[in-house]
Amino acid sequence: MKLRFLGGVDTVTGSRHLIETATSRVLIDCGMYQGVKALRRRNWAPFPERPESIDAVVLTHAHIDHTGYLPLLVKRGFKGKIHCTQSTLELCRVLLPDAGHLQEEDARYANRKHFSRHEKAEPLFTVKDALRALELFEAHPFDKSFSPVNEVDVSFSPAGHILGSACVRLSHGGKSIIFSGDVGRQNDPVMLPPVPLQSADYLVLESTYGNRVHSTVDPEEALAEVINQTLAKGGIVLMPAFAVGRAQLLLYLIHELQKQKRIPDVPVFLNSPMAITATEVFLRHHNEHRLDANQCHEIDAGTTYVRTVEDAIELTARRLPAIIISASGMASGGRVLHHLKALLPNHRNSVVFAGYQAPGTRGDAMVNGVDKVKIHGEYFPVKAMIYNLDSLSAHGDYEEILTWLKQSSLQPRKVFITHGETRASDAMRKHVEEQLGWDAEVPELYSEVEL
Structure with missing residues (x-):
């Protein structure tokens, strides 16, 4: 087997790994690049292999960042099957068409407001492209x-990590490799811990938090403090959240705090069609997380789902205290941008990010203290309070990942460290070598190794 690194190297986005045998080629993940413009431009370049x-x-x-390029891969010639778990299939039925819709919507908005540098802004892919890709899915x-x-x-x-998330073990010709x-x-509040791995000859390991450990601050306590301070000023709490995973965690924590009377019983809005459907999928799959049927019902009953554009516009104009969860998690697109435009200029409001913010994103800029952000071609002052509750991340930090690896029966010949910024990946390499005694390296983009 040969392994080629087509993405997710020196960055946490665009994850793509190619396994090649004498007779076949299998792609592990097919992610879209997000973050700084130099990375996003890679989405428009030809795929490094013929689809x-x-x-x-x-x-x-x-x-x-693991599936978003699939509509383009299919559009550009891929005709094989796309294999995943059942919950991943159900979530991709939500995420991919919504991503296509956002691409189309952003292009229309750019053309209407004339802030695109191109004569006519075009979407990277469309809803139709996403639906065509979904026809190739097969669940296991x-x-x-x-x-x-x-x-x-x-x-x-x-x-x-999230509902349906899996480590992939691939074997061929007596050799095996695991992609983490x-x-x-x-100890995630809602998700069950990762299952210890089987033995394998090689391991491709993520390193998002390879050089950091999560804050030991109690996330419920931190969230309660922010919400109470904001509502006491008559403000609105806005939570940009990933539609899958983080939105459901936030809903659980908010409703627990309200149930315990630790925060006021103000309206809780979920303003993201994608997050709404993902939440419905999450609440159906009791066997894959910690919440029971009664807890799921309480979350469902206590949340106002904002489904239509008209309702979203009405919510954006709201000035009464409330908690609003909206996508995307790094404020890179979606309905959350309209909330930011309305809420950022007012010091009474708060914006709470819940986890990792990739360099170059609006979320990264805001948590690092910028005084204005550019949205839809216009700058808006950042007067609202900005918070980042890092302890809510869905990624294990390097200590948690090392604990998980020690629980496994692994003794790999080689570990390839990917899915991290440069410093994080190199730090993870050192941790693996020093604490586990395994040979580890950080590959270069497009490099190839013989297994």
């Missing part, structure tokens, strides 16, 4: 082997 030459795709989980249960192509066996084990995907936390 029609790839025989199958296997997904670790549904997040756009955890811990049951399947063959995406001849002589290659694959199995999924729970990764604990994004690894969850040991």
Whole structure:
């Protein structure tokens, strides 16, 4: 087998790894680049391999930085199957068409407001492209082997990151490799911890928090403090949140705080069609997280879902105290941008980010203290209070990942460190070598290794 690194190197987005045998080519994840403009421009470049030459795709989980390029891959010639877990399939049915809709909507808005540098802004892909990609999906249960192509066996084990997230174990010709995907936390409030790994010859390991540990601050206490301070001033709490995973965690924490009378019983709005549908999927799948049916019902009953554009516009104009959760999590697009435009100029309001903010995103700029942000071609002053509750991240930090690896039966010949900024990946390499005694390296983009 040969392994080629087509994305997710020196960055936490655009995850793509290619496994090549003598007779087939399997792509592990097919993510879109997000963040700084130099990274986003890669989405518009030709794919580094001919899409029609790839025989199958296997997904670790549904997040756009792992799946968002699929509509383009299909549009540009891929005709194989796309393999994933059942929950990942259900979430991709939400995420991919919504991503196409946002692409179309942003292009229309740019053309209407004339802030695109191009004569006519075009979407990267459309809803139709996303639906065409979804026709190729095929779901598989955890811990049951399947063959995406001849002589290659694959199995999924729970990764604990979001609903349906999996570590991918691939074997061929007596050799095996595990792709960690994004690894969850040991004690997440809603998700179960990642399952210890089976043995394998090689490991491709994420390193989002390779050089950091999460804050030990109690997330419920921190969230209660921010909400109470903001509501006492008569303000609105806005929470930009990833539609899958983070939005559901925030809803759970908010409703627990209200139930315990630790915050006022103000209206809680979820303003993101994608997050609403993802929440409905989450509430159905009791077996994949910690919440029981009664807790799921309480969250559903206590949340106002903002589905239509008209209702979203009305909510954007709201000035009475409330808690609003809206996508996207790094404020890179979606309905949250309209809320930011309305709420940022007022010091009574607060914006609460809930986890990692990739360099170059509006979220990263705001948590690092900028005094204005550019949205839809116009600058808005940042007078609202800005918070980042890092302890709410769905990624295990390096100590949690090392704990998880020590629980496994792994003794790999080599570990490849990916999905992290440069410093984080190199720090993770050192941790793996020093604490586990495994040979580890940080690959370069487009590099290839013989397994």
